[in-house]
Structures are given as C-alpha cells and as structure tokens.
Amino acid sequence: MYVSWQEMEITITENNITIKSDVLKRDVECTLLMPEDNEITEPLNLLLLNDGQEAENLKLKETLQDLTSINRIKPVLVVAIHAGDERLLEYGTAGNPDFKKRGSKAALYTAFIKTELLPAITKLTGIEKFNSTAYAGFSLGGLSALDITWNNPDLFDKVGVFSGSFWWRSKDLAKGYTEGDRIMHNIIKDTAVKPNIKIWLQTGTKDETSDRNKNGIIDSIDDTVDLIKELENKGFTRPADVQYIEMVGGTHNTETWAKAMPKFLIWAFGR
Numbered sequence: 001m002y003v004s005w006q007e008m009e010i011t012i013t014e015n016n017i018t019i020k021s022d023v024l025k026r027d028v029e030c031t032l033l034m035p036e037d038n039e040i041t042e043p044l045n046l047l048l049l050n051d052g053q054e055a056e057n058l059k060l061k062e063t064l065q066d067l068t069s070i071n072r073i074k075p076v077l078v079v080a081i082h083a084g085d086e087r088l089l090e091y092g093t094a095g096n097p098d099f100k101k102r103g104s105k106a107a108l109y110t111a112f113i114k115t116e117l118l119p120a121i122t123k124l125t126g127i128e129k130f131n132s133t134a135y136a137g138f139s140l141g142g143l144s145a146l147d148i149t150w151n152n153p154d155l156f157d158k159v160g161v162f163s164g165s166f167w168w169r170s171k172d173l174a175k176g177y178t179e180g181d182r183i184m185h186n187i188i189k190d191t192a193v194k195p196n197i198k199i200w201l202q203t204g205t206k207d208e209t210s211d212r213n214k215n216g217i218i219d220s221i222d223d224t225v226d227l228i229k230e231l232e233n234k235g236f237t238r239p240a241d242v243q244y245i246e247m248v249g250g251t252h253n254t255e256t257w258a259k260a261m262p263k264f265l266i267w268a269f270g271r
Contacts, residue, residue, distance in 0.1 A: 010068040011036045012061050019120055023112040024105070026084050030117075031055050033064055034077040043131035045076040045269050046121070048113070048156075050091065050141030052080025057254040063261050073269040074131070079121060083141070091137075091144040092168065094151065096183045099172045110148050114155065134268045136160035136200075138257050143168055143184060146199070150187065153195035160200040160264045162257045163207050163250075166223035173212065182223065188230040199231065200243045200267050202260045204250020221246065243267055 013036055019028045031052050034044070055061070060078065067073045084090065092103020094110045122128060135156050137145035142161035149159035164184075171181040180186070207220035215222070228242055236242050245263060250256040 010065060012065040012068065014061055017120075017124070019116060021112050021116055023108050023116055024084070024090065026086075028084070028112070028117070029053075029082040031080040031082070032077065033061055033080065035068055035075050040075045042075060044125070044127060045074055045132045046130040046134070047076055047078045047268065048117070048133075048135045048145075049078060049080040050135075050137030050144055051083050051087075051139075053082040054138070054254050055080045058258045058261060060258075060261065063258070063265065067262060067265055071271060073265050074271060076265070076269050077121075077125065077130075079117070081117070088140070091140040093143065093147045093183050093187060096170070096187065098168050098183065099170055099175070103168070106144065106147070109144065110151070113148060114152065118155065132157055132269065134158035134160065136162070136264065136268075138162040138254075139252065140165045140168075146184065147187070149197055150191070150195055153197050156197065158198045158200070158268050160202075160268060162202045162260060162264075163204060163220060163252050164201065164224060164227075166227050167219055177212075179213075179226065182226070185223075185227055185230050188227070188234055191234065194235045198241055198243075199236070200245075200264055201228070202245045202247065202250075202257075202264070204247045204252065204256050206249055207252045220252070 012033055015032045017030050017032060021028050086105060088102045089105040090109040092106040094107040097103040133156050135145040135149045142164035146159050146161050149156040166184050168183045169177060169181045170183055171177045201224055203221050203224050208218050210219045212219055228244060231242055247256060
C-alpha cells in the first residue's frame with residue numbers, strides 16, 4: 001500500500017555555510033533549510049531571507065517542517081543570510097542612501113547576492129533555475145529585499161516584506177521633510193516599466209507609536225499603504241499582484257513575524 005505525501009512526516013535539514021565575500025570584504029554565514037534529498041519529488045523553489053541570524057527566533061525550521069509535512073507548500077530551499085556588523089550600511093536601497101548615509105553599501109550587498117551568493121547556491125545544489133525564486137526580509141531587511149527584487153525581476157519573481165522600513169527617506173524630519181522624500185516610494189514612481197513580480201506586505205498595528213502626520217495612524221501602516229498606492233499607480237492590482245496583511249496587535253519583532261511566516265510561505269509557495 002502506498003502512503004500519500006499528505007500523510008508523510010517530512011524532515012527539514014539545517015546546514016550552515018560560509019561564503020568569503022570579495023564584494024563585502026567579510027565572511028557571510030548562511031543557514032540552509034530544505035527537505036531531505038530523498039523526500040524531494042518535484043522541482044525545488046528558493047527563498048532568500050535577510051537577517052537569517054534570526055531563523056531560530058522566527059521558528060523557521062519548525063514552520064517549514066509543519067507546512068511541508070501537511071502538503072501546504074511546495075518544496076523550498078531557504079537560504080537565511082546572516083547580517084553582519086554593517087547591517088545598517090548593507091541594507092537599504094542600492095544607490096540611494098538615506099539622509100544619514102545609511103544604506104551606503106546597499107549596492108555592494110546587491111552585487112554580493114547576484115554575483116556571489118546565487119552562483120554559490122547553483123554550485124551547491126546543481127540547480128540552474130528554481131521553480132520559483134523569492135526574497136524576503138524584516139524591517140530594514142524587508143526594504144532591502146524589495147529593492148533587490150524590484151530591480152532584478154529576471155532573478156526574483158516574488159518578495160515578502162515584514163514590517164518594512166518604508167520610512168526610509170532622503171531628508172531629516174527637522175530639515176523640511178515631506179512625504180515626497182520617501183525613497184522606496186520614489187523608486188517605484190520613477191520606474192518606467194512595471195517589473196513582473198508579486199509582492200506580499202505585512203504590518204502590525206503596534207509596529208511603532210510614531211505618527212508623523214498626526215492622522216491617528218502609525219507611520220509603519222501609513223508608509224506601507226502609500227507604497228501600495230504607488231504600486232497600483234504603476235499597474236499592480238490587489239490581490240493578484242499585491243497582498244497586504246495588517247496584524248491587529250502585531251509588534252515589530254520576531255514573535256509577530258513568526259506568526260505571519262506561515263501566511264507568507266503559503267502565499268509564495270502554496271499548493
């Protein structure tokens with residue numbers, strides 16, 4: 001008698017690799033999570049994840065094991081990229097640092113992903129093209145994931161942003177800031193051709209307490225909703241191209257993001 005995949009306990013393996021990056025001038029540690037080789041019966045998907053050092057706090061291995069075992073998601077290799085000491089410089093928008101020059105190495109980080117990490121994954125797995133390739137991140141890492149995906153739709157087809165730092169701005173609040181100074185919003189507005197990607201966004205109603213424009217809505221939600229408006233102006237539609245989840249009581253931490261993770265994984269790789 002054959003046992004259906006729905007009844008099988010799928011084992012998720014965990015391994016760490018270190019890439020000596022010439023681009024970033026540092027060793028980049030990555031945690032790799034995927035089903036055991038003999039349990040993969042169909043094409044593999046790929047997810048890159050910023051702030052991969054938080055994988056344990058995000059309960060990532062357990063979530064992948066649960067969703068894979070009940071056949072809710074297709075097989076996926078997760079490459080969780082650990083942030084370095086220069087996280088505030090490497091994450092951000094490539095070529096567009098904020099008013100404090102944070103993100104000044106974001107272009108180098110993008111180059112690392114494209115010219116070092118992805119080739120290393122190909123060499124390690126022997127897979128030239130994955131069934132689907134997604135990128136995700138949290139807070140500033142989420143901004144980074146969207147920027148890299150937006151500018152490289154030939155490499156990534158989906159992106160997930162948990163509590164994205166869409167406040168990222170070119171002008172200080174005390175120096176005449178307006179909403180027109182938000183960098184990611186302007187990148188989307190100024191893009192000539194709509195990239196062929198799908199976008200998943202999450203915020204929590206307790207992500208923060210800041211409310212720049214005093215409209216009673218925290219900035220995290222305001223900035224994300226305004227970003228969606230820019231996406232819609234560019235031709236994206238909801239829910240086909242953009243999914244947005246606002247978690248009541250959700251906070252800006254791994255506990256909330258761990259709760260949101262199954263929703264993202266099912267959206268990105270669901271059956």
